[in-house]
Amino acid sequence: MVLKVYGPHFASPKRALVTLIEKGVAFETIPVDLMKGEHKQPAYLALQPFGTVPAVVDGDYKIFESRAVMRYVAEKYRSQGPDLLGKTVEDRGQVEQWLDVEATTYHPPLLNLTLHIMFASVMGFPSDEKLIKESEEKLAGVLDVYEAHLSKSKYLAGDFVSLADLAHLPFTDYLVGPIGKAYMIKDRKHVSAWWDDISSRPAWKETVAKYSFPA
Amino acid sequence: MVLKVYGPHFASPKRALVTLIEKGVAFETIPVDLMKGEHKQPAYLALQPFGTVPAVVDGDYKIFESRAVMRYVAEKYRSQGPDLLGKTVEDRGQVEQWLDVEATTYHPPLLNLTLHIMFASVMGFPSDEKLIKESEEKLAGVLDVYEAHLSKSKYLAGDFVSLADLAHLPFTDYLVGPIGKAYMIKDRKHVSAWWDDISSRPAWKETVAKYSFPA
Known part of the structure; x- marks a missing residue:
């Protein structure tokens, strides 16, 4: 089950997307329709209680806040792709x-x-x-x-x-x-x-x- | 030469101070007089170019942004005190x-x-x-x-x-x-x-x- 990024068409989620692509990590994206208020519905709030994008689900692990997702991906996949956290x-x-x-x-x-x-x-x-x-x-x-x-x-x-x-x-x-x-x-x-x-x-x-x- | 924290009397620098104390790291503090505009003087701007507190100097290493200082201290002294970054x-x-x-x-x-x-x-x-x-x-x-x-x-x-x-x-x-x-x-x-x-x-x-x- 590959990592899922919710809300890929908006700007903040792209911090997560570019990091995943840099690191060569497989992922899928799930659109969130902000215009229809999908981000304020219970199903989405269970992933991101503040109702903003992105939310990320990696197996049974959930994480939000775009810059935290960047750090999580860069740390988990430290051994592949560019070292985006520095070496020391x-x-x-x-x-x-x-x-x-x-x-x-x-x-x-x-x-x-x-x-x-x-x-x-x-x-x-x-x-x-x-x-x-x-x-x-x-x-x-x-x-x-x-x-x-x-x-x-x-x-x-x-x-x-x-x-x-x-x-x-x-x-x-x-x-x-x-x-x-x-x-x-x-x-x-x-x-x-x-x-x-x-x-x-x-x-x-x-x-x-x-x-x-x-x- | 112990780590120096500039601006200890203000709120943001206290994020750095409490982390240093939790980790049992020796440090000294250097007051910055914001009322006199000391944070906008060249000597301070050389440490923190945006002119805000805190700034931290650790030997010949410089770092600012209070939450970044917290992470740096918790990472550098990971083996002592509580593990403030989590174990996994x-x-x-x-x-x-x-x-x-x-x-x-x-x-x-x-x-x-x-x-x-x-x-x-x-x-x-x-x-x-x-x-x-x-x-x-x-x-x-x-x-x-x-x-x-x-x-x-x-x-x-x-x-x-x-x-x-x-x-x-x-x-x-x-x-x-x-x-x-x-x-x-x-x-x-x-x-x-x-x-x-x-x-x-x-x-x-x-x-x-x-x-x-x-x-």
Whole structure:
């Protein structure tokens, strides 16, 4: 029984998908229809009690939170594919540091841009222009720190690609695409080179090709 | 040269401190005066480029983000003290899941309550009553999920205390104390028992006794 990923067409679950593909782990996907409220039904809440995607079922083991799934997959399949956690305790510390920067510092303003530029009209709430402006400014400040860091380090955690880099893929793909703010990446030389590198990895190209949001 | 923790009097650094004390690791602390803007000075930004606390220096190794520091300490000193990461890949997955729930779901509304109830007047910005109300409602919904979960599980990740539990200590201590909303914990039987358990651990009592915010 292969590992199951619920909600593959949304952005956060793609953190799990790209990790599984990088590691060469077999999996299947199960769509969750958020528009129909499937994520708030008892069957789904039994897998993910907060009602968000993804949820993952691996045999009789259940896990949610996209970055926790990434770590679980990278740890369980450590001996195959790229070592996405780093080889030493110190390397892993840097991976964890940048994973947490993504979760606590990079993602929140980018999520605001995603919700208020891409989804406000679809989801039927008014787009908040003040919040968009503030979030764009906040993300710009974060990206300035990334630019300085990536001028000295090929990837976020060092000279190896890691979960920390991959965690940035799904929502940054929105930023340079449907959000329409590619300039935020392109105008920063080292961030831009890093983005070109990680977004051209075959595992990410496969993720996008197979699990894009249905038009 | 023992490990150094910068900014011990603030809440997030206490995630690192309680972990170090649990694991019996020697450390020293270095105050950072946020009121004087010390965290935005070049000397501190060289340790933590986003200008937040904590920053940690362990010999010639540097790491920041409080939950990443917790993981680094628990991993480096795995053989001493309680195993705060769990013993198996599956246990660690649950630890990571609840660490990420804390970071992405529990903490943001609680941080809003902290800033707008405890710090607005000190920091000179207007307290946002609408945000306080929304954050309290959001946190209540999160705590309802915790209540159901903790009715079936002694600690968040299973039958063992872990980093996931400890990560909740500093800001929940504000919630039941200076924020004045202890009812949110006390009115939920299993959350209340869990809180009494983890907050009475000697490592946490020592953390609070030694590093409380200067009056």
